[in-house]
Amino acid sequence: MKKSSIIGIIIIAIAIGVIISTYADSSTYGTFTEAKETQDELHVVGKLDKSKELIYNPKKDANYFAFYMTDNNGKECKVVFNGTKPQDFERSEQIVLTGKMVNDEFHASKILMKCPSKYKKDQVEVQEVTTASVQY
Amino acid sequence: MDIKFEGEHLLPGNLGQFFIILSFGTALLSAISYYFATVKDLQDNSWRNIGRIATRLNGISVIGIGACLFYIIYNHLFEYHYAWAHSSRSLPTYYIISSFWEGQEGSFWLWMFWQSVLANILVWRAKTWENSVLAIVMLSQVFLASMLLGVEIVGTRIGSSPFILLRDAIQGPIFSRPDYLTLIPDGNGLNPLLQNYWMVIHPPTLFLGFASMVVPFAYALGGLWEKRYKEWTSAALPWALFAVMILGTGIIMGSFWAYEALNFGGFWAWDPVENASIIPWLTLIAAVHVIIAYRHSGHSYFTATFLTLISFVLVLYASFLTRSGVLGETSVHSFTDLGMFGHLISYILGFLLLSVIFLVIRWKEMPISQKDEETYSREFWLFIGALVLALSCLQIIAFTSVPVFNAAFGTKIAPPPDVIAHYNKWQVPFAVVVAFVSGFAQFLKYKNTDYKKFFSTVIASLIVAALVTAGFVYLTKVYSNLMYIVLTFAAVFSIICNGRILLDSLKGKWKLAGSSVAHIGFAMLLVGALVAAATNDVISINNTGVGYGEEFAKENNPRENIMLYIDEPVKMDEYSVTYLGDSVVGPNTFYKVNYKILEGNKVKEEFNLYPNAQQNAKMRSIVASPDTRHYLLHDIYTHVSSVPLQEEQEGHEHEHEGDHDHEEEGYDAPVAHKVSVGDTVNYKNGYIVVKGVNRNATIEKIPLASGDIAVGMELEVINKSKKYTVTPLYLIKSGNVFDFAKTVDQEGLKLRFSKIDPAKNKLELTVYQKPAAEKKWIVMKAIKFPYINLFWGGTIIMVIGFLLSIFRRNKEVKTA
Numbered sequence: 037m038k039k040s041s042i043i044g045i046i047i048i049a050i051a052i053g054v055i056i057s058t059y060a061d062s063s064t065y066g067t068f069t070e071a072k073e074t075q076d077e078l079h080v081v082g083k084l085d086k087s088k089e090l091i092y093n094p095k096k097d098a099n100y101f102a103f104y105m106t107d108n109n110g111k112e113c114k115v116v117f118n119g120t121k122p123q124d125f126e127r128s129e130q131i132v133l134t135g136k137m138v139n140d141e142f143h144a145s146k147i148l149m150k151c152p153s154k155y156k157k158d159q160v161e162v163q164e165v166t167t168a169s170v171q172y
Numbered sequence: 173m174d175i176k177f178e179g180e181h182l183l184p185g186n187l188g189q190f191f192i193i194l195s196f197g198t199a200l201l202s203a204i205s206y207y208f209a210t211v212k213d214l215q216d217n218s219w220r221n222i223g224r225i226a227t228r229l230n231g232i233s234v235i236g237i238g239a240c241l242f243y244i245i246y247n248h249l250f251e252y253h254y255a256w257a258h259s260s261r262s263l264p265t266y267y268i269i270s271s272f273w274e275g276q277e278g279s280f281w282l283w284m285f286w287q288s289v290l291a292n293i294l295v296w297r298a299k300t301w302e303n304s305v306l307a308i309v310m311l312s313q314v315f316l317a318s319m320l321l322g323v324e325i326v327g328t329r330i331g332s333s334p335f336i337l338l339r340d341a342i343q344g345p346i347f348s349r350p351d352y353l354t355l356i357p358d359g360n361g362l363n364p365l366l367q368n369y370w371m372v373i374h375p376p377t378l379f380l381g382f383a384s385m386v387v388p389f390a391y392a393l394g395g396l397w398e399k400r401y402k403e404w405t406s407a408a409l410p411w412a413l414f415a416v417m418i419l420g421t422g423i424i425m426g427s428f429w430a431y432e433a434l435n436f437g438g439f440w441a442w443d444p445v446e447n448a449s450i451i452p453w454l455t456l457i458a459a460v461h462v463i464i465a466y467r468h469s470g471h472s473y474f475t476a477t478f479l480t481l482i483s484f485v486l487v488l489y490a491s492f493l494t495r496s497g498v499l500g501e502t503s504v505h506s507f508t509d510l511g512m513f514g515h516l517i518s519y520i521l522g523f524l525l526l527s528v529i530f531l532v533i534r535w536k537e538m539p540i541s542q543k544d545e546e547t548y549s550r551e552f553w554l555f556i557g558a559l560v561l562a563l564s565c566l567q568i569i570a571f572t573s574v575p576v577f578n579a580a581f582g583t584k585i586a587p588p589p590d591v592i593a594h595y596n597k598w599q600v601p602f603a604v605v606v607a608f609v610s611g612f613a614q615f616l617k618y619k620n621t622d623y624k625k626f627f628s629t630v631i632a633s634l635i636v637a638a639l640v641t642a643g644f645v646y647l648t649k650v651y652s653n654l655m656y657i658v659l660t661f662a663a664v665f666s667i668i669c670n671g672r673i674l675l676d677s678l679k680g681k682w683k684l685a686g687s688s689v690a691h692i693g694f695a696m697l698l699v700g701a702l703v704a705a706a707t708n709d710v711i712s713i714n715n716t717g718v719g720y721g722e723e724f725a726k727e728n729n730p731r732e733n734i735m736l737y738i739d740e741p742v743k744m745d746e747y748s749v750t751y752l753g754d755s756v757v758g759p760n761t762f763y764k765v766n767y768k769i770l771e772g773n774k775v776k777e778e779f780n781l782y783p784n785a786q787q788n789a790k791m792r793s794i795v796a797s798p799d800t801r802h803y804l805l806h807d808i809y810t811h812v813s814s815v816p817l818q819e820e821q822e823g824h825e826h827e828h829e830g831d832h833d834h835e836e837e838g839y840d841a842p843v844a845h846k847v848s849v850g851d852t853v854n855y856k857n858g859y860i861v862v863k864g865v866n867r868n869a870t871i872e873k874i875p876l877a878s879g880d881i882a883v884g885m886e887l888e889v890i891n892k893s894k895k896y897t898v899t900p901l902y903l904i905k906s907g908n909v910f911d912f913a914k915t916v917d918q919e920g921l922k923l924r925f926s927k928i929d930p931a932k933n934k935l936e937l938t939v940y941q942k943p944a945a946e947k948k949w950i951v952m953k954a955i956k957f958p959y960i961n962l963f964w965g966g967t968i969i970m971v972i973g974f975l976l977s978i979f980r981r982n983k984e985v986k987t988a
Contacts, residue, residue, distance in 0.1 A: 050563055
């Protein structure tokens with residue numbers, strides 16, 4: 037066999053390996069219910085429950101942040117994150133968590149949020165200038 | 173109904189739009205003229221001359237677009253959407269340049285600008301290649317110009333113009349008012365993360381890199397088109413090296429910006445946008461190597477052509493990834509969709525098809541050698557090295573394209589939990605192979621080599637490399653992972669091999685210096701990246717905090733943020749760290765953090781860092797940027813993770829009704845004092861002196877009738893050296909009693925002239941005080957990056973190597 041054919045076969049084999057590994061390593065988007073059934077880390081997509089309190093008190097512990105999230109099936113769960121509260125967290129529209137369930141809490145190792153960025157949204161902030169009225 | 177709007181400046185926009193149309197037209201005319209100049213074998217140069225004029229006009233109109241856009245942003249003409257969306261009045265002039273390319277349209281303009289500069293250089297320098305190369309470059313310019321058109325053709329909008337008016341871009345009831353502009357006092361402003369000096373120079377460099385990739389592409393395609401199969405390689409080589417050098421510099425600048433201004437704690441995050449810029453860089457590097465192999469041996473012609481062509485197609489693919497919105501939430505800094513999805517795809521497909529068509533119709537004529545390369549030849553290993561680079565690139569493409577795959581087939585594949593580990597699994601072995609090949613290939617000759625001599629040199633180098641690696645690995649503590657040791661070994665081997673060549677070249681074979689310098693730089697970059705990424709160490713470990721369950725601590729990292737109260741030193745690693753206060757400059761608050769190394773009671777070393785954060789009281793959030801202490805062998809990188817939010821400043825004066833004594837929010841219980849002129853009243857931080865009484869006080873906007881009484885109590889508030897003068901008022905109007913309190917915000921005071929007691933001839937002064945301020949604090953994270961200077965230094969050396977190679981290959985073009 038010619039050397040170039042051998043090289044060609046090796047290259048194709050590695051290329052296939054690359055592509056298979058890309059999809060083999062990938063995880064899935066799941067729900068809290070699915071997270072309870074598995075020991076693996078997975079992604080959970082959902083929304084922040086804004087009616088419940090965000091627990092973050094840097095004076096007590098700068099690395100403890102907890103909140104409640106509702107997943108896409110409507111199930112709510114307490115989420116604990118080992119770090120500081122991400123910037124702009126309250127304004128997030130959607131959250132993608134990476135982590136796993138420990139007892140009844142979801143321990144997130146990564147939080148990714150989608151925010152209505154001030155710098156992207158086309159919403160005119162109108163400032164109405166009126167004459168000052170004095171109240172007494 | 174036509175509304176006559178007031179205060180709009182329509183001239184710069186109309187002029188700019190005219191230049192856009194002109195640039196599109198001239199690009200098209202130029203491409204067509206050069207096309208005919210190439211295919212028609214005419215004696216006169218009429219087609220070429222039209223092409224030249226059109227190319228020049230195109231350059232002028234592109235500059236015209238830029239000038240109009242700059243005028244609009246510089247003069248804060250917020251009737252234009254671009255100025256409103258990307259700038260604000262408070263923006264310093266030098267960041268107006270960054271706001272220029274915050275939006276897609278501006279960055280397209282930047283690309284167009286560089287492409288037209290390159291086209292004009294080619295008109296001047298390309299000589300016999302002018303016709304075919306410029307036909308292709310100007311075709312690319314046609315596509316770019318069409319991205320800015322923003323005109324509607326049969327119901328669909330083609331491109332997005334930077335000169336669109338705000339009232340056309342956004343629907344809103346206020347735009348039916350003729351004076352709507354008076355309601356828009358300021359623009360949205362520039363993303364604070366982009367307000368960094370690296371953001372002024374990183375995009376132009378990166379886009380010059382992207383733009384210059386079209387030149388080798390055009391030479392390769394022109395070579396196939398004009399059947400000048402061999403010639404194009406020598407003409408394209410300096411351009412390919414130039415593109416690789418500039419794009420590489422641009423990528424590293426972006427990496428440096430991420431390190432200096434973003435707080436994700438690193439210089440490379442495998443973010444899709446970063447990947448998008450490195451993909452074409454890797455393929456063009458591979459192309460450069462096989463072009464050289466072909467020129468010296470006649471082998472690998474197809475690979476050289478293919479890699480050169482695909483590199484530019486991948487530039488277009490990269491811009492599709494970042495600009496079409498397809499990446500969605502997988503990337504932090506991609507652009508949002510501007511409705512150019514199909515348009516971008518047509519750009520990619522257009523150039524992909526051109527490449528495929530020419531490769532197919534010229535397939536039979538291409539000088540593809542039928543013979544195998546010798547194993548002990550340089551061209552063989554150049555080829556192998558290029559293939560490995562292409563594979564490494566393929567892995568990045570496959571992974572980055574997952575969102576594209578999801579969008580195309582409706583699947584929902586999520587990235588792996590640990591993205592970096594996935595990349596390392598593949599990229600580290602690829603890097604090892606590339607480093608080894610770039611080392612020993614230096615001792616091989618073209619065609620064939622005496623392998624006995626070759627092995628003796630390589631084995632000697634391997635032994636030296638093994639010794640150096642052992643020492644280095646011990647020093648940098650990367651022995652935790654076998655792959656890290658192997659990569660270090662490979663990189664050290666490459667440095668030693670190339671170092672030997674460099675020493676030889678100093679003795680006379682100086683023209684080989686370029687490649688060995690570039691290889692040394694690349695190997696240093698690998699080692700620097702490896703050590704800094706593998707052994708960076710969060711030193712701000714919290715050892716005091718209250719726990720939240722041992723369960724959690726067991727499986728998670730130690731807590732990586734520490735709390736600092738003002739003036740209270742905290743022990744962190746070898747440092748004693750103290751938060752000393754903050755200062756406000758523009759929108760940024762700088763937190764002064766003092767680092768000390770103590771030895772006994774003696775201060776061995778001391779420095780201050782100023783990590784900053786932009787507070788946004790309205791959104792109750794911060795945007796933090798790090799500050800870094802640079803040493804020769806490591807960096808101390810620090811950023812704040814959380815700070816107390818400042819309350820929004822209230823703009824209006826505190827005037828309030830005075831007939832009931834309810835407690836004011838935020839103040840301690842008030843204390844009433846009976847005073848006369850000359851009396852002194854104490855408060856927490858100082859004292860208040862009653863200087864006098866003004867019996868003829870007037871109150872703004874309240875006319876006084878006869879019988880009404882307005883009295884002012886003139887007070888001086890004194891706190892150490894600071895002195896404030898205020899005059900609270902007492903008013904009887906139509907028999908009703910009012911009083912107007914005054915506040916001294918700096919002292920947390922509110923003072924009311926609450927009563928007049930004529931019987932005792934006394935006045936009543938009621939003092940409200942804010943409770944003592946909370947102790948200031950910050951939460952901070954600090955990371956130690958060891959040997960990061962190898963990474964930056966390697967980059968600089970690599971760029972110098974490219975520069976030397978450009979000189980060498982450019983000389984070859986002239987002498988050829």
